[in-house]
Amino acid sequence: MSVSATVNAIVPLALLEAIRNLDTPLDDGLSAELAGETFTKRLGLSSxxxxxxxxxxxxxxxxxxVTDEEAVQVFRLVGRRSDATLVYSDAGRRAARLAARRYGGSLGPVGRFVPKATRRRMGVRAAARAIRRAFGLELKADPGGPWVGVRDSLASRAGFEGSGCFYYAALIGEALRVASDFEGSMIHEKCKSRGDAECRWKAADADQRW
Ligand SMILES: [Zn+2]
Known part of the structure; x- marks a missing residue:
């Protein structure tokens, strides 16, 4: 991808909101006492x-x-943190919810009036539409479960393959959760950090019915 390519602003927004979320102290007496000292130094709480x-x-x-370069810079900001996988996961979920709201990634009231299997199929299609429109990710429907393959992810471009892959797992999983009644987990079947040609995430549901 060239430097001039654009990335949806949802991506850096979700990453920074996740940083702020993880840097916000729990509301207890001790935090209040220390607030002036330690917490203002946390990046997420900075102006x-x-x-x-x-x-x-x-x-x-x-x-x-935003430019591809800017998105990569913000992605890299998270990778350097000791809690990177937590921040990436939080950011992925946020990005999916923002995309669902903006790009039609949920069924709305219609979902309640159709049988479960139909709801699942419609939901996977709605999730696929939202993440394609928002992030250019192709969710492939397979009898064994929907999956996404990415050769050149932000994680790769930022130099944080592995930890950065948590962002994608959380994003795809949450997109499916919002749109269908998916309650399973995402399996990172292939990863460039393990020498594979691409990163691949597959949805694994408890009832195994797609
Ligand atoms: Zn990976």
């Missing part, structure tokens, strides 16, 4: 991050994208 979050929210509502 820079707050301003960037607002900027990305505005961009999302206008439908503007």
């Amino acid at each position: 820079t991050v707050a301003a960037q979050i607002q900027r990305y929210r505005d961009m999302v509502s206008r439908g503007d994208g």
